[in-house]
Amino acid sequence: MPKESTMQKTSMTPTHIGIIMDGNGRWAQAQNKSRSHGHQAGVKKAIEIVKHASHRNIRYLTLYAFSNENWSRPETEVSTLMKLLKEFLFSELPTFIEHDVRLTTIGDTAKLPFFAREALNHVINKTQNHQGLTLVLALSYSGRNEITRAIQAICKAHKNPMDIDENCISSYLDTKNMPDPDLIIRTSGEFRTSNFLLWQSAYSEYYVTQTFWPDFTTTEFDTAIEDFISRDRRFGGVA
Numbered sequence: 001m002p003k004e005s006t007m008q009k010t011s012m013t014p015t016h017i018g019i020i021m022d023g024n025g026r027w028a029q030a031q032n033k034s035r036s037h038g039h040q041a042g043v044k045k046a047i048e049i050v051k052h053a054s055h056r057n058i059r060y061l062t063l064y065a066f067s068n069e070n071w072s073r074p075e076t077e078v079s080t081l082m083k084l085l086k087e088f089l090f091s092e093l094p095t096f097i098e099h100d101v102r103l104t105t106i107g108d109t110a111k112l113p114f115f116a117r118e119a120l121n122h123v124i125n126k127t128q129n130h131q132g133l134t135l136v137l138a139l140s141y142s143g144r145n146e147i148t149r150a151i152q153a154i155c156k157a158h159k160n161p162m163d164i165d166e167n168c169i170s171s172y173l174d175t176k177n178m179p180d181p182d183l184i185i186r187t188s189g190e191f192r193t194s195n196f197l198l199w200q201s202a203y204s205e206y207y208v209t210q211t212f213w214p215d216f217t218t219t220e221f222d223t224a225i226e227d228f229i230s231r232d233r234r235f236g237g238v239a
């Protein structure tokens with residue numbers, strides 16, 4: 001947030017972009033294909049967008065890949081998504097190395113199956129010193145769950161209530177070392193947050209497109225950035 005003035009013409013590329021990658025199932029359904037087919041296409045698209053964001057020197061890209069509520073989907077769909085996660089991690093490690101991408105996660109990742117956690121730990125360790133794009137995968141993530149876990153940790157630390165301010169709360173969230181998202185893109189036309197970065201998105205700019213995630217393009221990503229640049233961010237101040 002700006003310190004000296006409450007008004008900020010963005011005029012700058014966003015530091016942190018979050019994407020709610022929605023619409024894989026409907027994209028597949030429109031072609032009489034299975035939801036798994038849609039998720040496979042979704043992963044391919046994620047890889048394309050990660051490379052593009054890195055090329056554009058975006059510092060942080062958070063991809064909402066699996067929500068805490070997504071555990072309620074049929075077991076076969078959940079298991080497909082977990083397998084795709086593992087495949088993505090192993091197939092893309094060379095890409096992360098080539099593009100200097102650092103991988104990290106947010107979410108209640110302890111709930112993920114062992115093989116997925118193992119693959120994540122492997123890639124996180126291998127990329128921890130990279131200096132380029134930080135790719136944040138939101139996995140088993142929900143904003144309410146994150147805030148609840150933060151409150152539990154604050155209580156465990158026996159904090160004096162008077163010492164609990166916004167900075168303190170931020171420091172207990174999964175995003176503790178990250179800037180708040182400047183821009184949040186949601187594909188597939190739904191106007192809702194679906195529990196994504198609730199605390200951190202207080203002053204994020206939203207860009208919603210009707211495009212299903214597998215049809216999203218690098219051109220549309222650039223359009224979202226252009227749209228962001230044209231906005232006035234007032235942070236509650238005056239224009």
Ligand code: IPE
Pocket residue numbers: 021022023024025026027042065066067070081188
């Ligand atoms: C987004 O696509 C991917 C995940 C939530 C894992 P969906 O699977 O939600 O696709 P739709 O919204 O049903 O079309």
Ligand code: IPE
Pocket residue numbers: 020021022023064065066067070190192194
């Ligand atoms: C949001 O999509 C979560 C992810 C993109 C991972 P959902 O498909 O789960 O959200 P709702 O059910 O449409 O709100």
Ligand code: MG
Pocket residue numbers: 022023024
């Ligand atoms: Mg959906």
